[in-house]
Amino acid sequence: MGFIGNPCSEAEASNIIAKFDEEGDGTLRKPEFLMVMRYRLEEEISNIRRLFAEFDSDSSGTMSFAEIVLLFQEIGYTVPREVVDEGIRELGQSNNTMGLIFEDILKLLENIKKREGFSNKEKQDPPASRHSLIFPINLYSYSLFRNSMCVC
Numbered sequence: 001m002g003f004i005g006n007p008c009s010e011a012e013a014s015n016i017i018a019k020f021d022e023e024g025d026g027t028l029r030k031p032e033f034l035m036v037m038r039y040r041l042e043e044e045i046s047n048i049r050r051l052f053a054e055f056d057s058d059s060s061g062t063m064s065f066a067e068i069v070l071l072f073q074e075i076g077y078t079v080p081r082e083v084v085d086e087g088i089r090e091l092g093q094s095n096n097t098m099g100l101i102f103e104d105i106l107k108l109l110e111n112i113k114k115r116e117g118f119s120n121k122e123k124q125d126p127p128a129s130r131h132s133l134i135f136p137i138n139l140y141s142y143s144l145f146r147n148s149m150c151v152c
Contacts, residue, residue: 045106051075052102062099071105072112079112082119087111 008016020032020039028036048071055071056063063071065084072079087108093100100108115123 048075048106048109049102052105060099062101063105064099068100068105068108072109075109077109077112077117079117080119083112083115083117084108086119 016036016039017026017028020036021028022032023029051071051074052063055067055074057067065088068084069079069081072084088100090111091100091104091107093104
């Protein structure tokens with residue numbers, strides 16, 4: 001599941017298969033896989049909701065820019081300020097001095113995921129050196145990729 005944005009350990013994968021494998025044959029068919037994806041998405045949203053409450057330091061129900069950056073860092077995203085600013089502008093919230101509500105944070109996170117953490121300018125004009133960082137193919141990474149392709 002790592003290659004589709006939901007990394008999990010082998011133990012987690014086994015637990016997920018056991019939970020959703022209706023036939024008990026150790027594989028997931030398409031409907032079962034879709035149930036897993038929904039479960040993982042709901043789990044991620046629940047985790048972000050918990051972190052939202054934790055990082056909303058003034059309990060306002062909104063998050064300031066500084067709180068957003070801390071939240072993203074906690075879930076594993078180190079996002080440049082420019083990218084967060086662009087995402088907030090694209091949400092139509094650039095003049096909002098009150099902060100972003102939970103639903104806006106989810107939209108912002110989805111936007112950043114789609115852009116892979118890059119600004120619009122970086123996506124349009126990628127530096128040549130970045131290509132070697134995006135596709136570091138060697139036998140070791142290929143074997144890791146193949147091993148991560150379990151349907152869990």
